[in-house]
Amino acid sequence: MELLYAACVGLLVSCGVFLILRSRTFPVVLGLTMFSYAVNLFLFSSGRLSLNKAAVLGYSSEYADPLPQAFVLTAIVIGFAMTAFVVILAIRGRADLGNDHVDGQLPDKNKNKKVKV
Amino acid sequence: MIQHLSFLPILLPMLAGVLLLMRPFGKNKAFRRVGSVVFSTITFLVSLALLLKVQASGTQIYAIGDWSAPFGIVLVADPLSTLLVCLTTLLGLVIILYATAGDDEKGSFFHPLVHFLVLGVNGAFLTGDAFNLFVFFEVLLIASYSLLMHGGDKRNTRAALQYVIMNLVGSAIFLIALGILYGVLGTLNMADMAQQVAQLKGDDVHLAKIGGFLLLVVFALKGALLPLHLWLPNTYASAMPVVAALFAIMTKVGVYSMMRVYTLIFGDEAGELSHMAQNWLWWLALATIAMGALGILASKDLRKLTANLVIVSVGTLVALIAVQTIDASAAAIYYLVHSTLVTAALFLLADLIGRQRGEIADRITAGPPILQPRLLGICFLIAGIAVVGMPPLSGFIGKVWLLKATINVEYTFVFWPLYLLASLAILLAVAKAGSTVFWHHHESAIKDEATPDFESQRVHPAQLAALIILISAAPLMSVFAGPLSEYAIGAATQLHDFNSNINLILSGGQ
Numbered sequence: 001m002e003l004l005y006a007a008c009v010g011l012l013v014s015c016g017v018f019l020i021l022r023s024r025t026f027p028v029v030l031g032l033t034m035f036s037y038a039v040n041l042f043l044f045s046s047g048r049l050s051l052n053k054a055a056v057l058g059y060s061s062e063y064a065d066p067l068p069q070a071f072v073l074t075a076i077v078i079g080f081a082m083t084a085f086v087v088i089l090a091i092r093g094r095a096d097l098g099n100d101h102v103d104g105q106l107p108d109k110n111k112n113k114k115v116k117v
Numbered sequence: 118m119i120q121h122l123s124f125l126p127i128l129l130p131m132l133a134g135v136l137l138l139m140r141p142f143g144k145n146k147a148f149r150r151v152g153s154v155v156f157s158t159i160t161f162l163v164s165l166a167l168l169l170k171v172q173a174s175g176t177q178i179y180a181i182g183d184w185s186a187p188f189g190i191v192l193v194a195d196p197l198s199t200l201l202v203c204l205t206t207l208l209g210l211v212i213i214l215y216a217t218a219g220d221d222e223k224g225s226f227f228h229p230l231v232h233f234l235v236l237g238v239n240g241a242f243l244t245g246d247a248f249n250l251f252v253f254f255e256v257l258l259i260a261s262y263s264l265l266m267h268g269g270d271k272r273n274t275r276a277a278l279q280y281v282i283m284n285l286v287g288s289a290i291f292l293i294a295l296g297i298l299y300g301v302l303g304t305l306n307m308a309d310m311a312q313q314v315a316q317l318k319g320d321d322v323h324l325a326k327i328g329g330f331l332l333l334v335v336f337a338l339k340g341a342l343l344p345l346h347l348w349l350p351n352t353y354a355s356a357m358p359v360v361a362a363l364f365a366i367m368t369k370v371g372v373y374s375m376m377r378v379y380t381l382i383f384g385d386e387a388g389e390l391s392h393m394a395q396n397w398l399w400w401l402a403l404a405t406i407a408m409g410a411l412g413i414l415a416s417k418d419l420r421k422l423t424a425n426l427v428i429v430s431v432g433t434l435v436a437l438i439a440v441q442t443i444d445a446s447a448a449a450i451y452y453l454v455h456s457t458l459v460t461a462a463l464f465l466l467a468d469l470i471g472r473q474r475g476e477i478a479d480r481i482t483a484g485p486p487i488l489q490p491r492l493l494g495i496c497f498l499i500a501g502i503a504v505v506g507m508p509p510l511s512g513f514i515g516k517v518w519l520l521k522a523t524i525n526v527e528y529t530f531v532f533w534p535l536y537l538l539a540s541l542a543i544l545l546a547v548a549k550a551g552s553t554v555f556w557h558h559h560e561s562a563i564k565d566e567a568t569p570d571f572e573s574q575r576v577h578p579a580q581l582a583a584l585i586i587l588i589s590a591a592p593l594m595s596v597f598a599g600p601l602s603e604y605a606i607g608a609a610t611q612l613h614d615f616n617s618n619i620n621l622i623l624s625g626g627q
Binding site: 035081093 | 252255266270271274275279281282288289292299300
């Protein structure tokens with residue numbers, strides 16, 4: 001289980017970082033979302049992975065650490081709000097600047113023909 | 118009521134922000150302005166009361182919901198955090214006052230957003246819990262995103278987009294760092310973390326080290342330390358100047374967090390990890406000073422110039438934090454207050470100068486003469502002297518103190534020349550900017566002066582009041598340098614007193 005979990009987090013982080021480094025806002029927003037998923041999973045695992053343990057005292061002899069679950073809840077709420085904000089901002093950027101490049105202008109094609117837009 | 122005093126600097130801006138969204142404040146501009154000024158004055162007075170209480174009876178520990186540390190979240194109002202809370206609320210008051218002259222008309226939510234930003238900054242200063250610090254960072258960031266967009270144009274959208282993306286990545290890294298540290302230490306209360314770090318063994322030490330360095334990345338991003346400073350000049354120069362003046366406190370939040378984390382948690386008592394970031398902080402700070410000085414020399418308008426001044430001040434502060442002695446921290450505290458107020462004043466001045474020069478705005482080239490050259494010129498002279506660090510104003514005291522505090526450090530022979538050269542660069546750039554803006558006029562441009570549009574750009578009384586409060590801080594900090602430096606030394610002593618800090622926080626202040 002640990003291996004699968006770690007691999008999932010790693011894959012999400014690498015995809016997220018790759019997408020964040022793209023030049024258009026849409027992949028960047030997707031990358032940020034993936035990155036925050038990975039972060040949430042990672043935070044959850046900081047309380048150790050375990051099966052069949054209660055999160056509330058008194059219901060079971062063994063119990064899971066409830067604090068990381070609270071962290072994840074907070075992080076999800078904040079991450080969701082921030083993603084909503086950046087989506088709106090990206091749409092406004094598209095409207096204001098006429099393109100969705102993160103620099104606000106497309107790279108000059110004639111200058112450097114290797115640049116893929 | 119009095120035992121809840123340490124919570125009020127967080128609660129009051131929140132209430133103010135919410136109330137200002139509702140009737141009658143939400144609908145009526147005049148009500149909103151008066152209400153906003155009144156609320157921010159109350160917040161400032163309450164922070165002053167907290168400061169007096171902390172001075173009279175020592176550090177205040179406030180356990181939220183009466184859940185004592187390390188299980189609940191505590192607010193720690195010690196001399197350092199209280200001083201910074203006072204600074205923040207004062208700056209908030211000044212900004213709101215300045216904006217009532219017309220800047221708040223460009224969008225309807227200016228006043229609530231300023232209060233929310235003050236809420237976030239105060240919370241970040243006061244909290245004693247690392248996860249809570251993250252939450253307050255997010256509160257101040259989302260307020261700053263919206264303020265940055267306030268009354269903006271196209272250039273603004275681009276800068277805001279980059280700023281938001283940078284900070285979202287920063288927040289994600291912050292969470293990863295907190296996850297690692299919680300997994301290793303089993304706590305996120307800063308005092309408890311400091312205790313646990315010393316007892317780590319084996320692989321856990323390396324994990325905690327990774328967590329600590331990831332925190333360094335986050336704070337370097339927020340504080341604009343090289344190489345993560347690139348967002349700052351563009352962001353600050355494209356925001357409305359009044360907003361940029363408020364942002365002067367935001368880089369200081371990153372610097373303050375570094376101060377806490379690397380003197381309390383990874384400080385003297387941290388066993389294998391003690392002073393782990395010291396070298397990194399030192400060399401990155403020196404590089405930041407150098408880059409900032411180059412940026413100052415290359416700046417083409419007053420706002421960019423001031424933004425680069427912010428970068429130099431961050432570099433200076435971080436270098437002092439890396440020294441990790443009581444004297445250096447005390448100098449850092451004094452310099453922090455000084456640099457925040459002076460850079461805020463310079464942003465406001467750049468705005469006023471830009472308004473009175475028409476199309477050419479605040480670019481550093483010859484242009485039409487300024488409408489009120491005496492008033493703005495004297496203000497610029499005072500702020501300039503303070504920021505360069507010439508006697509007799511506060512910058513000079515801060516500079517002498519920080520040079521004295523670094524005299525016995527291993528690499529002084531790098532720091533002194535670099536810092537003094539950077540000061541020379543600042544002197545040259547500010548002198549050139551001042552003489553060009555105030556004394557070089559186009560003959561052709563003078564004719565346009567009589568246009569009625571210009572007359573309306575006289576300095577508004579509210580703007581003047583705000584500017585004078587900020588500018589007068591420089592001579593006042595110099596006149597009252599005695600008590601202020603005593604206070605700074607006291608705050609620094611407490612910051613470095615590991616055992617009493619830990620005991621006080623974990624026992625709930627008894």
